[in-house]
Amino acid sequence: MSASNTPVSAAARKIPAARVQFLAEDRAWIVEKIDEVLASGMLTLGRYGKEFERRFAALCGTKHAVSVGSGTAALEIALRAIGVEGKEVVVPTNTFFATAAAVVHAGARPVFIDMDPASFAIRPEDVERALTARTAAVVVVHIGGVVSERLPELVELCRRKGIPLVEDAAHAHGSSYQGTMAGAFGLAAAFSFYPTKVMTSAEGGMLVTNDDRIAEEAVIYRDQGKASFLVNAHTRMGHNWRMSEPHAIIGLRHLERLPEMIADRQRIAALYDDALAGFRGLQPLRVPEGGVSNYYKYIAVMRERRDRQELKRRLREGFGVSLSGEVYEEPLHKQPVFASYAGGPLPVAEDLCARHICLPVYSGMEDDEARQVIEALAAFFG
Numbered sequence: 001m002s003a004s005n006t007p008v009s010a011a012a013r014k015i016p017a018a019r020v021q022f023l024a025e026d027r028a029w030i031v032e033k034i035d036e037v038l039a040s041g042m043l044t045l046g047r048y049g050k051e052f053e054r055r056f057a058a059l060c061g062t063k064h065a066v067s068v069g070s071g072t073a074a075l076e077i078a079l080r081a082i083g084v085e086g087k088e089v090v091v092p093t094n095t096f097f098a099t100a101a102a103v104v105h106a107g108a109r110p111v112f113i114d115m116d117p118a119s120f121a122i123r124p125e126d127v128e129r130a131l132t133a134r135t136a137a138v139v140v141v142h143i144g145g146v147v148s149e150r151l152p153e154l155v156e157l158c159r160r161k162g163i164p165l166v167e168d169a170a171h172a173h174g175s176s177y178q179g180t181m182a183g184a185f186g187l188a189a190a191f192s193f194y195p196t197k198v199m200t201s202a203e204g205g206m207l208v209t210n211d212d213r214i215a216e217e218a219v220i221y222r223d224q225g226k227a228s229f230l231v232n233a234h235t236r237m238g239h240n241w242r243m244s245e246p247h248a249i250i251g252l253r254h255l256e257r258l259p260e261m262i263a264d265r266q267r268i269a270a271l272y273d274d275a276l277a278g279f280r281g282l283q284p285l286r287v288p289e290g291g292v293s294n295y296y297k298y299i300a301v302m303r304e305r306r307d308r309q310e311l312k313r314r315l316r317e318g319f320g321v322s323l324s325g326e327v328y329e330e331p332l333h334k335q336p337v338f339a340s341y342a343g344g345p346l347p348v349a350e351d352l353c354a355r356h357i358c359l360p361v362y363s364g365m366e367d368d369e370a371r372q373v374i375e376a377l378a379a380f381f382g
């Protein structure tokens, strides 16, 4: 939402890894609405939650959206509604802890598979190899906001095998491929509104689906498994996964800003694309033709593996530049908590998790800030 063209002075300022932006007028709107719900006493599952759901479903082009307390909750609810308990769920190894943790919380066994170097997503052939008679679902993650050009193939594979596909769209608000929005490819999708995401509700999540039954189940699960809001009959092993009205109000305002916030990120990404085209040692992750990335992350792969901690320290101390967090630093089959499900080796992820970096990109980032990042990177990869 801002840009300037003044020349860069070396290490002129600190470039943070991420920045959360709420414009003054948006903060004023949020405060006014929160004051209104505080005065009314309607603090949860109220009209702002419903409005947020209606408008988020419109963004994704899905029939339903159900607001919940987190992206993790949205994932677990989708998996519980599908009925994965006692079965297996195929998940990428290069994802956030919560993708696989939701599978375990829903009573299933995560089966980790390797990644596609072209998209950082999973490949249909790896999914097909991992399917067994016990497979209850497949989870695809749109890493960094990029929807893989092979997603339609994966959708077709799952359709042919009769296995539900769940999108972990925690990174992908507003991303699309060939005109279909992230969230509208699978049986259900989970979005996160954690503060570092492209849009936030402070904390929160959204389950989107075109399936009436999944939407009905989600409404039951998020409110302690109650058959209906007014009746105290508990028919599902639900939880308190509700979204409060203040969170919905914050999310609604950021949703309104989403096109501008994505445009900011795309403007910065275009500067990085131009500059990195001339770098020998650093290759950006390509957004496929027909795809739109929200640039939750700007991912670039280092030609040679190097000590990333040391690189980050030198960029920070020498150039004032903080890199954004990786997606992800260590694959999940190597994480101690998932040791009993580990399997592997999964060589592509083991290599690429160690060999990529994420350049800082956020709404409100100025062109000069991007140029400072480019200058800093040129010292190592130019």
Ligand SMILES: Cc1ncc(COP(=O)(O)O)c(C=O)c1O
Pocket: 070, 071, 072, 073, 095, 096, 098, 099, 141, 168, 170, 171, 191, 192, 193, 194, 204, 205
């Ligand atoms: C890929 C992925 N899945 C799931 C989650 C969980 O979302 P939340 O933190 O809202 O529970 C996140 C983000 O935090 C994520 O990045």
